[in-house]
Amino acid sequence: MATVRKALAISLVSKYVQIALQLGSYFVLARLLTPNDIGLFSVAASAIAIAHVFREFGIGNYLIQEKELTEEKIATAFTITLLIGSTLFLSLFLLTPWIANFYNDDRLIDVFHILSFNFLIIPLNSTSFALIRRDMRFGAIAWVDLLSALAGFIVAVGLSTQGYGYFSLVWSSLANTLASVLTVSFFVRGGMFHRLTLNKSKAIFSYGSQMTLTNITGSISSNANDLITGKLLGFTETGIISRAQGVMNLFHRDITATIRGVAFPAFANAQREGRDIETDYIKSVTILTVFAWPFYGFFSL
Secondary structure, three states, X not given: XXXXXXXXXXXXXXXXXXXXXXXXXHHHHHHHOOHHXXXXXXXXXXXXXXXXXXXXXXXXXXXXXXXXXXXXXXHHHHHHXXXXXXXXXXHHHHHHHHHHHHOOOOHHHHHHHHHXXXXXXXXXXXXXXXXXXXXXXXXXXXXXXXXXXXXXXHHXXXXXHXXXXXXXXXXXXXXXXXHXXXXXXXXXXXXXXXXXXXXXXXXXXXXXXXHHHHHHHHHHHHHHHHHHHHHHOOHHHHHHHHHHHHHHOHHHHHHHHHHHHHHHHHHHHHHHOOOOOHHHHHHHHHHHHHHHHHHHHHHHO
């Protein structure tokens, strides 16, 4: 339990720094970018977020919870991740003109073309990052999250001061992904690349299909606001609403995600060792409640 507490402390400190960077970027970018710029990017980012659920396909969680993890299963997971990422990259390129036409704005074409490269880059480190989480190396995870967030912050603020408008947010997203890959490559053991095989795909597809069905529902519900508002009201109104929601979602998206990030590997490890997880689960819910109520109470005031 001491290990879990230490991991949670490291993760929360890391996340608080990231939140500080995000709040700083909100305040700075709100002065440098127009609501229309922010709304345009928010619509694109929401669509990309939904696509990322399919890209993940529950493979990271599969690697974390699998009791008998072999090199063959890791290699299969790596192969499937590359295939899904490449497919989404090509699909997005083909669908981009239709999306731009749907929103009556050709600016979305370049935005989606640049953001789609994330689907080629992320698979390079997603398997390795899942293995780092499985090993509960939360110090390494903290560095990955911090450096990628810092890279995104520097690029967003730097380009926006130079008048790049919404493209500053687009390139910031790509910089965040590249920094994450480079940092993971520093911490990963045994190299980031694995041989290509689909020998163990049946087990992964069985687990991933269930996870994806669950996650896609949550992703659509959380990202539908920007997609619908962008179509019905326009990008300017979407930008204003998105900034407000961004602050309110800091807890749900960041703090809660941090606790989940520690809890899931810890529960999976306890299950592999045959230990009871009910007590740890109750404690995690209690910790979450202690943080959540003051946070939302403060913002309501």
